[in-house]
Amino acid sequence: MKRTRYFLAGMCVLALGAGLIACGSNNTSSNSNSNSSPQAANGSIAIYGQDAPLASVITFQLTLMSMTASDGVNTTTLISEPQMVDFARLTGLRTLLNLNSAPTGSYTSVTLMLASPVIGYINTTTNPPSVTMEDGTLTTSSVTVLMNPPLVISSGDLNGLRVDFDMRESLQVDLNGQITGTVVPTLDLKQVNPANAEAEIDDLRGGVVSVNAANQSFVMQLANGNQLTVQESATTVTDSGDSLANFTTNTIVAVSGLLDRTTMNLDADEVCVLSQDHFIADGLITNVSTPTASDTDIGMFVREALPSNPAFTPDTIDPFDLPSGANYLIYRLNLPITQLLFNSGNLITGQNITLGGPVNNSALTVKRVVLHRQGVSGPWIPGTTMVQNGNAGSFQITEQGVVGVLLNNAPLTILTSNNTEFDGLSGLSALTGSQGIPLVVAGLLLQDPATGGPVLVAYRVSTPD
Secondary structure, three states: OOOOOOOOOOOOOOOOOEOOOOOOOOOOOOEOOOOOOOOOOEEEEEEEEEEEOOOOEEEEEEEEEEEEEEOOOOEEEEEOOOEEEEHHHHEOOOEEEEEEEEEOEEEEEEEEEEEEEEEEEEEOOOOOOEEEEEEOEEOOOEEEEEEEEEEEEOOOOEEEEEEEEEHHHHEEEOOOOOEEEEEOOOEEEEEEOOOOHHHOEEEEEEEEEEEEHHHOEEEEEOOOOOEEEEEOOOOOEEOOOOOHHHOOOOOEEEEEEEEOOOOOOEEEEEEEEEEOOOOEEEEEEEEEOOOOOOEEEEEEEEEEEEOOEOOEOOOEEEEEEEEOOOEEEEOOOOOOOHHHHOOOOOOOOOOEEEEEOOEEOOEEOOOEEEEOOEEEEEEEOOOOOEEEEOOEEEEEEOOOOHHHHHOOOOOEEEEEOOOOEEEOOOOHHHOOOOOOOEEEEEEEEEEOOOOOOEEEEEEEEEOOO
16 A cells, blocks of 8 residues: 655755755854954855765765864864765765855865764665664764865855765775774865866755746755855756746755856756645655556655655655656756656666655645756776767766665666766776776666666766866
């Protein structure tokens, strides 16, 4: 019997626990040097987050209590409000952790205060799959990273800092490869140019607060209550019928793009409506039943829901009934053949989706199912590269994260095109030789119509730093 989902209609704020928290310019920074002039010039600092995965780990939540930067004499606060980040969701993806103001200067170290690690790992030997959650133990709550070259914050400009949490190195395992719960926090921090592709925000979600149709912009509100203005343009991709004219305070969106270095607004490459009905659930498909003409039943590991409610518990695998008549969309795939690629008949295990719809008489009716980009990681399999034209072609990897576990550790085929970004590689033809090459790939996980199996359509292929 299907379980009915219950929700309360609450505030239109998305809390995905995936690093999309504390994005706003209303946090203030401080400086420990009492001699510093209060009129000292400030620059804006955007902090981006991403992650490296570990097999079976479906969620790794860590509370970032604070972040400070030091030049050896003065210390300034980059993040002051605690925020929970699910680093397991950030494999291969880039998101915004914080947008703040900080005194100009050249900072030689950054210190992060951490707390409350929670680890969730999946067991696919049960039917359906199950998840075990456990509290972790930090070996240290304070991590100082030396910046070489220094983090430079310039006046009147947007500056970027990437925070890369290496989950594979941080989560300790025993001789049998079992997670012990001990967390040795291992991070890599690097200054990034906010105008470059490496600073692009892949997926930022929130509720619409207000719309300025004349200016082609709207304000979205995030989990901590901070707000961000999203600027559309003639090149911004939107789905048919989802124009600003149809946005209300019940609208929940996902946006991607770059922060504007002058206005600090988000210049949107794409805006996708996840729901017009004041509810979404976000998660990873863990099992799929045989579809019928009317619907498909799935199990989904729920990372978070909006609005939150005790009856809808995050970090659990729950059943959902997805009607065939729902609107199936692919975020960041601007093609008219979406329904052929993604519908109730070709849902597959491992896909990252959101479900949107209204709450009627305390029951959820799914009206939108949106497929999102996700990251996979693992070594390239020698001899699998096929080049058709330029960077268009394919290769295979041994996926070493939770997607690989859900796909029974079978080789995962990656499709590339001449629009695929290659970072750290000259292109598809660079995948050659007799040794595996470590890769992180971000893209859309789809069902191959020829084989019925999974294939990931890549928009970015990179080598780990």
